[in-house]
Amino acid sequence: MPPTPLDLTARLLLTPQDPEGPARAARLKELGLGDEPIPKLDAYAHELARITGAPVAAVNVIDEQRQYFAGLYDATMDPAKGPVDPNGGLGRVMPRELGYCVHVVARRTALVLEDVSDFARFAVNAVVDEVGVATYLGAPLIDPLSGMALGTVCAVDQRPRPWGQEGLRTVKAMAAEVQQEILRRSR
Template sequence: MSYDPPRPAGRLLLTPEDKEAPARTRRLRGLGLGERPEPALDAFAGHLAALTGSPYAMVNFLDENGQFFAGLHAPAVGLVVKEDGTRPELGRSLPRDHGFCPHVVVRRRALALEDVRDYPRFAGNPVVDEYGIHSYLGAPLIDTTGMVLGTVCVADVAPRPWGMTGLEAIKASAAELVASLEAGGLPLL
């Protein structure tokens, strides 16, 4: 009799495949976006944070290599204290397997997660442990060619009942930003 070790039951695919990434990268570079911080997009992210009462807000462009927050509003120091006493700060870039924006881009629809820990697919995401993110609200930036350029999103370290009001606000903000970007400029607030 031989012994066959147990086979892995399979691993849940946490980050969806993004087949549009090469075309998106070309489109973003053509618009001059996704490679450097933009003060106007930082201001836009600050507006999103104020609108939703969230400590984190981002204008996120995703390319073949990862995610880049061209617009960022975040606390100066992380809100969560890790076991080693450190407070992680959110930088301008994240790998594709971190966060929830890659899901918004691939599904091409807004995503509201009142408590990410309630969803097995999202609870194990690295931003939950690394930054203490427990709620997320994001919408895709879809241009007139149908290309998803990235997302606008907000996040919090506490569960948040975003509701229809939050969902409509983030979707309207995404549409407003895309219109500004395609008109050849950055938003003025």
Template sequence: MRYDPPRPAGRLLLTPEDKEAPARTRRLRQLGLGERPEPGLDAFAGHLASLTGAPYAMVNFLGEGGQFFAGLHAPDVGLVVKEDGTRPVMGRFLPRDHGFCPHVAVRHKALVLEDVRDYPRFAGNPVVDEFGIHSYLGAPLIDTTGMVLGTVCAADVSPRAWGRSGLETIKAAAVDLTGRLDGPLSGGSLL
């Protein structure tokens, strides 16, 4: 795989440079993560959606080639109708410049966006137009080596006042799941 650093848009760098992507990709391969959907991670994402009340929840691993939702909870059809009358469906893969998880991974800390349109850096993100995502709540999955493997996140098509309880919920979910990821996923439930 080839790693292309992000390109600046004018003076504003929309997607942060991720210098850890090559090492993260190697670490994910060592752990056997980030290359296929995991039923236990889908269940974890469903549980996270229930906890947050969000229609979308993901366990996202970020490698050199982009983002992969090894755990995904999403509606069967998109919640917004695009101008052409279609309803976009969230898949398991997103390019690196889509969404807000790359920001969480580079920052090494949680990100709460109650209305992404309030922030020029985030308002132009492709997931706003493509999927109608207007609010985001995410926290990094930091393993025992200090490496950010990916994120757990929730998103909604409406602005959300996630508040301190939302922040604490997503951070606790990240810590909980990280503890489960340090061992092999085979032969056991993550919940």
């Protein structure tokens, strides 16, 4: 049998392949995540924003087609306009291919981008121009029962910032807390 050729194209994809997408979507449905805001998850997002000093933080779940911010704190959004601000802010729903959370889910490990313009793969993402994201800090949400990456806990800012090891520890600790909340929801 001839050797299998090495496929380097997967490394070049801007949006990573997602073979767990269908199973993740089914698990999110079982957990009741991805269709409406969850006040407890909004509180986690607000706390992450407070600790990191970021204007935007989220608890994000990812299905096959989109990302849904089940928990969101966006200091740029007018609370009187509800969860989707037509004049700016992230809103609750974003296409799957936008942003950096899909990379965290695919890699199943935290991602720290202190300045997205330093990374060609991430600098070309539409959230840079459309939302003004200049920095990203995210950790995966691993479902304690299935072991599947369901989404992320993340923080973003419109200016580069040095998250450092402290930021990484903070986002991982917050992800661990949210994972426990997901475990409580599954009972």
